[in-house]
Amino acid sequence: xxxxxxxxxxxxxxGLLALNQVSFSIHEGEVAFIVGPNGAGKxxxxxxxAGVFHPSEGSIHFQGQEISQLSPDRAVRLGIGxxxxxxxxxxxxxxxxxxxxxxxxxTTSPARAAQExxxxxxxxxxxxxxxxxxxxxxxxxxxxxxxxxxxxxRPKLILLDEVVAGLSTAEALALxxxxxxxxxxxxxxxxxxxxxxxxxxxxxDRVIVLDHGTMIGEGKPEEMVRKPxxxxxxxxxxxxxxxx
Amino acid sequence: xxxxxxxxxxxxxxxxxxxxxxVRSDYLFQVLFRVSLFAALGLAWNLVGGYAGQLSxxxxxxxxxxxxxxxxFSKAGIHPWSALLLAVLVAVLFAALIGGVSFRLRGPxxxxxxxxxxxxxxxxxxxxxxxxxxxxxxxxxxxxxxxxVRSLYLAAxxxxxxxxxxxxxxxxxxxxxxxxxxxxxxxxxxxVGVNAARSKLMVLLLSAALTALGGGLYGSLFLFIVPDQxxxxxxxxxxxxxxxxxxxxxxxxxxxxAAILESAAELLKNLFHEAHxxxxxxxxxxxxxxxxxxxxxxxxHRLRPRSAMAAPSSKEPDTVPK
Amino acid sequence: MxxxxxxxxxxxxxxxTGALYSLIGMxxxxxxxxxxxxxxxxxxxxMVGMYATYVLFxxxxxxxxxxxxxxxxxxxxLGYLFYWGLLKRIQGQSDFMQILLTLGxxxxxxxxxxxxxGADYHQINLALLGKNVHLGRQISLNAxxxxxxxxxxxxxxxxxxxxxxxxHGRAARAIAQNPYAAPxxxxxxHRVQAFSFGVGVAAAGIAGGLLLPVFYLYPTVGDQFTLxxxxxxxxxxxxxxxxxxxxxxxxxxxxxxxxxxWGNEWALAVDFVIFLLVLSLRPSGIFGSQRV
Numbered sequence: 001x002x003x004x005x006x007x008x009x010x011x012x013x014x015g016l017l018a019l020n021q022v023s024f025s026i027h028e029g030e031v032a033f034i035v036g037p038n039g040a041g042k043x044x045x046x047x048x049x050a051g052v053f054h055p056s057e058g059s060i061h062f063q064g065q066e067i068s069q070l071s072p073d074r075a076v077r078l079g080i081g082x083x084x085x086x087x088x089x090x091x092x093x094x095x096x097x098x099x100x101x102x103x104x105x106x107t108t109s110p111a112r113a114a115q116e117x118x119x120x121x122x123x124x125x126x127x128x129x130x131x132x133x134x135x136x137x138x139x140x141x142x143x144x145x146x147x148x149x150x151x152x153x154r155p156k157l158i159l160l161d162e163v164v165a166g167l168s169t170a171e172a173l174a175l176x177x178x179x180x181x182x183x184x185x186x187x188x189x190x191x192x193x194x195x196x197x198x199x200x201x202x203x204x205d206r207v208i209v210l211d212h213g214t215m216i217g218e219g220k221p222e223e224m225v226r227k228p229x230x231x232x233x234x235x236x237x238x239x240x241x242x243x244x
Numbered sequence: 245x246x247x248x249x250x251x252x253x254x255x256x257x258x259x260x261x262x263x264x265x266x267v268r269s270d271y272l273f274q275v276l277f278r279v280s281l282f283a284a285l286g287l288a289w290n291l292v293g294g295y296a297g298q299l300s301x302x303x304x305x306x307x308x309x310x311x312x313x314x315x316x317f318s319k320a321g322i323h324p325w326s327a328l329l330l331a332v333l334v335a336v337l338f339a340a341l342i343g344g345v346s347f348r349l350r351g352p353x354x355x356x357x358x359x360x361x362x363x364x365x366x367x368x369x370x371x372x373x374x375x376x377x378x379x380x381x382x383x384x385x386x387x388x389x390x391x392x393v394r395s396l397y398l399a400a401x402x403x404x405x406x407x408x409x410x411x412x413x414x415x416x417x418x419x420x421x422x423x424x425x426x427x428x429x430x431x432x433x434x435x436v437g438v439n440a441a442r443s444k445l446m447v448l449l450l451s452a453a454l455t456a457l458g459g460g461l462y463g464s465l466f467l468f469i470v471p472d473q474x475x476x477x478x479x480x481x482x483x484x485x486x487x488x489x490x491x492x493x494x495x496x497x498x499x500x501x502a503a504i505l506e507s508a509a510e511l512l513k514n515l516f517h518e519a520h521x522x523x524x525x526x527x528x529x530x531x532x533x534x535x536x537x538x539x540x541x542x543x544x545h546r547l548r549p550r551s552a553m554a555a556p557s558s559k560e561p562d563t564v565p566k
Numbered sequence: 567m568x569x570x571x572x573x574x575x576x577x578x579x580x581x582x583t584g585a586l587y588s589l590i591g592m593x594x595x596x597x598x599x600x601x602x603x604x605x606x607x608x609x610x611x612x613m614v615g616m617y618a619t620y621v622l623f624x625x626x627x628x629x630x631x632x633x634x635x636x637x638x639x640x641x642x643x644l645g646y647l648f649y650w651g652l653l654k655r656i657q658g659q660s661d662f663m664q665i666l667l668t669l670g671x672x673x674x675x676x677x678x679x680x681x682x683x684g685a686d687y688h689q690i691n692l693a694l695l696g697k698n699v700h701l702g703r704q705i706s707l708n709a710x711x712x713x714x715x716x717x718x719x720x721x722x723x724x725x726x727x728x729x730x731x732x733x734h735g736r737a738a739r740a741i742a743q744n745p746y747a748a749p750x751x752x753x754x755x756h757r758v759q760a761f762s763f764g765v766g767v768a769a770a771g772i773a774g775g776l777l778l779p780v781f782y783l784y785p786t787v788g789d790q791f792t793l794x795x796x797x798x799x800x801x802x803x804x805x806x807x808x809x810x811x812x813x814x815x816x817x818x819x820x821x822x823x824x825x826x827x828w829g830n831e832w833a834l835a836v837d838f839v840i841f842l843l844v845l846s847l848r849p850s851g852i853f854g855s856q857r858v
Contacts, residue, residue, distance in 0.1 A: 088429045
């Protein structure tokens, strides 16, 4: 049984078909990346899995359970953690408190939550800035804060929405190295949306390619970047530029 | 910082309890009653407006429900203290109804809907003459037989102490963190498993109960209430200003706000007669322009470490969880 | 059909009242649309318009049907300055700060008026006051209301034309649609917003001037109109000018019918109930499409 399974998922916003009959599954231990040009429906897809939106058609299963009608807070309680592409820190709370909020999912004690949060923060090299308020932090730090907050909920599946976008390539690769170690945290699978191809190539076991809301390919990253439709839709020029 | 605030708050409440040792005049007790009543009300509002960030301008609904509930249930022959408890229950029911509708709205729409609910209750109290006697008003039983004003004052201090205790608990509990998460960003709160709808409703019920107790005490001091007095939007606004002036989302803020606002209003009333009315408007504008975080908030902010351009260090060793 | 003529009368009266409501609501909708600010001082500005017209009438004998023009200019300037002096300084802050600021300014205006003029009720004496226009035997329309209605209708149309067809109006609508893109199109956002705020507030002031012949005047008279203006903005679809105009007429009719069947004292309560129903069931409004 896959950890996450989507079957014929479509999403309409008014007259706009944002996602059209998307089906795929993610298995335990897998790192799957969803790629595609802007407006392909990647973030919409994540919002459907995380319960922010509900599909117009199709079903989503998590560990065998139908979740397509769940609210976001219920989804995270089942073990689906997520980050936001446009960072959404709790600005007036400290870095530690931001992360504690994730940890509160499994404890009512602030002391225990702080302990748990501290562990996560140290893992992402943020132990030294724990007590700073989130407002005023630079974007790379806030991107990491998105991850620590989601990580502290101890998810089984984590949805990373462009967590390295906006970072320098060196920063992005350093973060990718850390993210490859997420399974140490008991995370069963990682699903990512990413534009930065070097990170995708290095991290992904499998790549799912979306274009205009439709899946146009699925497979190993090195296969995908050779597929003509995929190159045409998105990767072509960019891929050559990067020289990978 | 939180601990220092709590210490100062406990100290000032204890001092207030000792006031009867030195204060003799009923007039002074009335002024002190107002200060401590609005301290309690500001704290109660602060739970919803400060911690959860849900900016209600309709708390007069619960305040009025407390006062009118006390009057009506007593009129029906129920003992005043039981009547007060029933009134609190009614206010909580109103809160459940109002919260159920209003919390589905965000931003200004939420605020507007809270005003509308309070106004509907005010108009109902004015117009349902057979029950409420309308604008003629209703007598309210004095809750105490002996040394009436002084006892009411002590009751108000006690209410402040209770509300303070609840606030202190909320500010360091999981519940309080969840409320603050909702205030900062509701979508983020949902993404870490906060049941925002339930948390908001819970805190509103709590706040409404405390506000209704305040309304009951207030009615009892005047012995007589009319709708435009206890259901007035002025009450809602004053509760919010008390908290905002002192510092919304802090423990000490509403206490400072109440002390400054209520004593200033009293002083100016004696000095300038009519002109004291202007103080509310002017204070609101000044707070918004110069002290958006309130007195306590601005002080706390100054004492806190700044995050200039903090970035994660790469030197720290990785720790691997069990 | 005992209640046919009374109901028809109430509906006609409602339309007359409603046109003045529309003017107030359109002003609020313009401000909300362009600035996303809920102007809690709106009713207070209307009240100031009433008092300005009143003072002109008392001091110089200027008929309110002309005096409202002077108070419109006065209110436009007041609103314009209010924007530059206060509103502009808190842009980008939370909704609640904006609510508090306009609320505080409304209180200052109301309480300041009370200090200057006292809390007493005033009414002006126009020769026109008791005159009625009869339509058949059963229906009659109050003359001053009729004149106010005519002027309000003309000015409402003018305001609509201003928003839809002038440069300023187009700029205002561009800002309403996308405040971030508008400056890129060469629109001076602050100037347009200040102008719109002035116009919105002047619309309320004009309505105040036109209400003077038919309404009691007292410092807190505007309070209920602030709330009514919200009701219209919500009913009309947030920020839609024509929606607010239609909502004003509907509100006038509903209030008059409520007064007829349930009593005057329930009219305002019915406004709020409608408001709450619309907010919770159809937040995009009834008479206009939501502008996001």
